[in-house]
Amino acid sequence: MNYKQIIVICFVLVFISLIVVSEKAVESSNETSQNVHFEKIEINEDDGINLQRFDSITKYDIVTVDPVAFIKDADSGKITIELSGKEYKLELEPGILMNEGSKPEIYTYNGNVVGYSESKARFTASEAGVIGRVDFGGILNIKYIIEQAGEIRRNGEKIEINVIYRSGDVEPGGTLPSSDDEVSD
Secondary structure (H helix, E strand, O other): HHHHHHHHHHHHHHHHHHHHHHHHEEEEEHHHHHHHOEOOOOEEEEEEEEEEOOOOOEOEEEEEHHHHHHHHHHHHOEEEEEOOOOOEEEEEEEEEEEOOOOOOOOEEEEEEOOOOOOOOHHHHHHEEEEEEEEOOOOOOOEEEEEEEEEEEEOOOOEEEEEEEEEEEHHHOOOOOOOOHOOOOO
């Protein structure tokens, strides 16, 4: 093999490596931009707290939601969501649009968790908030519920609060944030 052939082969390998790295960077930036819908927060004593009691839930995350970003990304068919510290990719399809043309428009989405064949994901969203359920199905039989829990006032600003919890973390006999909003199959 002569030097010209070696140089051409090296050039081709470098070019292919650059393409692969660029694709990974774009994929990574897309994932980052899609994981902005739910943000964990801590509530402190200085917050004006107006939350529903949910003493029957033993473990949960308190989050804020960006419903406009959620709707935009859900309309594109892909959402990344963090549940119990792990990120999952969801594939969603728009369902029924209620109150079309009037405020608030209410959107529904149905889909699944990528890599979990028996999973289901369902969400209802409007500019005011997002609620939903992610069911991994199958052997896992893990269900996550996302519910509105009230609001806090921080620095004079009203912030809507949601809770994310596993159905297995609910003790019988307690009060759920919105027990009348349970989703049935």
